[in-house]
Amino acid sequence: MSQGKINVSVENIFPLIKKFLYSDHEIFLRELISNATDATLKLKHLTSIGEAKVEYGNPKIEIKVDKEGKKIHIIDQGLGMTSDEVEKYINQVAFSGAEEFLNKYEDGAKDTGIIGHFGLGFYSAFMVAEKVEIITKSFKEEPAAHWSCDGSPNFTLEESKKEDRGTEIILHIAEDSTEFLEEGRITELLNKYNKFMPVPIKFGTKTETLPKPEGAKEEDEAPTQEVDNIINNPNPAWTKQPADLEDEDYKGFYRELYPMQFDEPLFHIHLNVDYPFNLTGILYFPKLTNDLNVQKDKIQLYQNQVFVTDNVEGIVPEFLTMLRGVIDSPDIPLNVSRSYLQADGAVKKISSYITRKVADKLSSLFKNNREDFEAKWNDIKIVIEYGMLSEDKFFDKADKFALYPTVDGSFFTFDELQEKIKANQTDKDDKLVILYASDKEAQHSYIEAAKTKGYEVLLMDSPIIAHLMQKLEGSKENITFVRVDSDHVDNLIKKEENQISKLSDEEKETLKTDLEKTIESKSYTIQLEAMDSSASPFIITEPEFMRRMKEMQQTGGGGMFGMGNMPEMYNLVVNTNHELVSEILNTKTAKKKERLINQSLDLAKLSKGLLKGAELTEFIKRSYDMVK
Numbered sequence: 001m002s003q004g005k006i007n008v009s010v011e012n013i014f015p016l017i018k019k020f021l022y023s024d025h026e027i028f029l030r031e032l033i034s035n036a037t038d039a040t041l042k043l044k045h046l047t048s049i050g051e052a053k054v055e056y057g058n059p060k061i062e063i064k065v066d067k068e069g070k071k072i073h074i075i076d077q078g079l080g081m082t083s084d085e086v087e088k089y090i091n092q093v094a095f096s097g098a099e100e101f102l103n104k105y106e107d108g109a110k111d112t113g114i115i116g117h118f119g120l121g122f123y124s125a126f127m128v129a130e131k132v133e134i135i136t137k138s139f140k141e142e143p144a145a146h147w148s149c150d151g152s153p154n155f156t157l158e159e160s161k162k163e164d165r166g167t168e169i170i171l172h173i174a175e176d177s178t179e180f181l182e183e184g185r186i187t188e189l190l191n192k193y194n195k196f197m198p199v200p201i202k203f204g205t206k207t208e209t210l211p212k213p214e215g216a217k218e219e220d221e222a223p224t225q226e227v228d229n230i231i232n233n234p235n236p237a238w239t240k241q242p243a244d245l246e247d248e249d250y251k252g253f254y255r256e257l258y259p260m261q262f263d264e265p266l267f268h269i270h271l272n273v274d275y276p277f278n279l280t281g282i283l284y285f286p287k288l289t290n291d292l293n294v295q296k297d298k299i300q301l302y303q304n305q306v307f308v309t310d311n312v313e314g315i316v317p318e319f320l321t322m323l324r325g326v327i328d329s330p331d332i333p334l335n336v337s338r339s340y341l342q343a344d345g346a347v348k349k350i351s352s353y354i355t356r357k358v359a360d361k362l363s364s365l366f367k368n369n370r371e372d373f374e375a376k377w378n379d380i381k382i383v384i385e386y387g388m389l390s391e392d393k394f395f396d397k398a399d400k401f402a403l404y405p406t407v408d409g410s411f412f413t414f415d416e417l418q419e420k421i422k423a424n425q426t427d428k429d430d431k432l433v434i435l436y437a438s439d440k441e442a443q444h445s446y447i448e449a450a451k452t453k454g455y456e457v458l459l460m461d462s463p464i465i466a467h468l469m470q471k472l473e474g475s476k477e478n479i480t481f482v483r484v485d486s487d488h489v490d491n492l493i494k495k496e497e498n499q500i501s502k503l504s505d506e507e508k509e510t511l512k513t514d515l516e517k518t519i520e521s522k523s524y525t526i527q528l529e530a531m532d533s534s535a536s537p538f539i540i541t542e543p544e545f546m547r548r549m550k551e552m553q554q555t556g557g558g559g560m561f562g563m564g565n566m567p568e569m570y571n572l573v574v575n576t577n578h579e580l581v582s583e584i585l586n587t588k589t590a591k592k593k594e595r596l597i598n599q600s601l602d603l604a605k606l607s608k609g610l611l612k613g614a615e616l617t618e619f620i621k622r623s624y625d626m627v628k
């Protein structure tokens, strides 16, 4: 038996491990299973190149919880260690054996999927254990070794009688970590971190029902048998070639990833590159609602099939974090701060690769089956619009397939729209005016008025649409978006000179004074307009610019004018060519004049959905009186 001191430069590393890794105690199991997996995959590699002359067989990793004895066992059938190797790999903390192995076998070992590279993995056992034992038998013809350490830097190393190849790690769980002796807690961890690891992991057994033997009676119970409870799927879909997978396989994998999700994904994107970085994965477009805040099932990040995190901020472009699925890349540095991560060259490349793949997929869906793409538009637009806003490269690609739906359910790309409306919707300054509504019901009368003029009206109702319109106006030439209710229809697209006014300037002055006397409210700016005599006498409009700025403020950004608490601003457009307006002007009795003005204003408010509460009650009463 040998004794010694673990070779660490600091006096005692264990308090450090406990302290610095405190928040993440549960990762000890991931680390130990990763080591067991590495040991198994290393053996596989060595047998395949003839360096280990042993039978590889069908190795598995077993986890056992001994609640009474307060122990957890992690047992593998991998390559094991000789006692010299224990000295070297275990006693020299922070000396990563995995790294050495990969260096030694360089190219040949690149695709072995070996995980470890942090060098502190094994010692994370001391976050939960007061004593750790390793009993290990190498594939080489050498006696087994038994290492034991009680958490101080002192260890013992002696021979062991272990006969079969592989390693058993025994954790004597500390008093403050007994939660890990609960089967449920271990199951939870296995499901979180190890669900797709490449070597089968056994945790207990389960009862399987067998088919009834032939000739069994109806009431006979089906026979059962105890089988290993394998908690992982060693060959998850993302590790396979896209050509080997059917649509059903992708859907099946989605259910495997998110067992609590009952919706089907709209489509998937299979990621697969190995140069200049290594990345595999599958992203899914789920049906997205406009509520951007509820998002519990997120994209999961793996490294060589080991779950790392579901916080992919900085790795996946922000607009794509609304998607679901997995990405697996050994090239993403872990244990570094997010800002460091964002500055990392490989990570930047990964992020733009993902953006490009998503854009390409959307583009091919659009080209190959436009009808289907249109049908899905409402569920995916938020990602695309957000992407167009935040990533210029994505904007350039998406500009070809982003759709602009009309209130009547047709869909145009931007180019198609431009072509369609340029004859009728170009104003006298040669600006293309794109009309839109945000709510088909509330803006119904305005939409109808625009349609009568032969205008196309888009339906733009995403939460961030104001920002996107701003961006489009900035990047396209000579276009402007105008909401249908932002002015009277005759003014939406200003063409040649206006109608001639029936009223003289003097009469207009009088009318304005009359109106201002009755309409005390400061919330309307009165605007006299000579319009067609068939147009409504009073119309309430909401100027585009102010409204859009306010909307942009509410959805973040664009707040440069500090309009957070700005009240809504409306214009009251009065059609001076309308008969009723002449009547208001010519009415001699003040009472009647007031009533005509109030009634007309209320009708205008009603059509804008602004007449509510006491005002509405009063309006109804007044109307009945007038009907009498």
Ligand code: ADP
Residues within 6 Å of the ligand: 031, 035, 036, 038, 039, 076, 078, 079, 080, 081, 089, 090, 095, 096, 097, 098, 099, 115, 116, 117, 118, 119, 120, 121, 122, 123, 167
């Ligand atoms: P890493 O996994 O990054 O190499 P660890 O601290 O997790 O670092 O492990 C240190 C070394 O100990 C490994 O590289 C390996 O050589 C050895 N080792 C740990 N666990 C096992 C095991 N189950 N079987 C064989 N060797 C192991």
Ligand code: MG
Residues within 6 Å of the ligand: 031, 034, 035, 116, 117, 118, 119, 121, 122
């Ligand atoms: Mg390790």
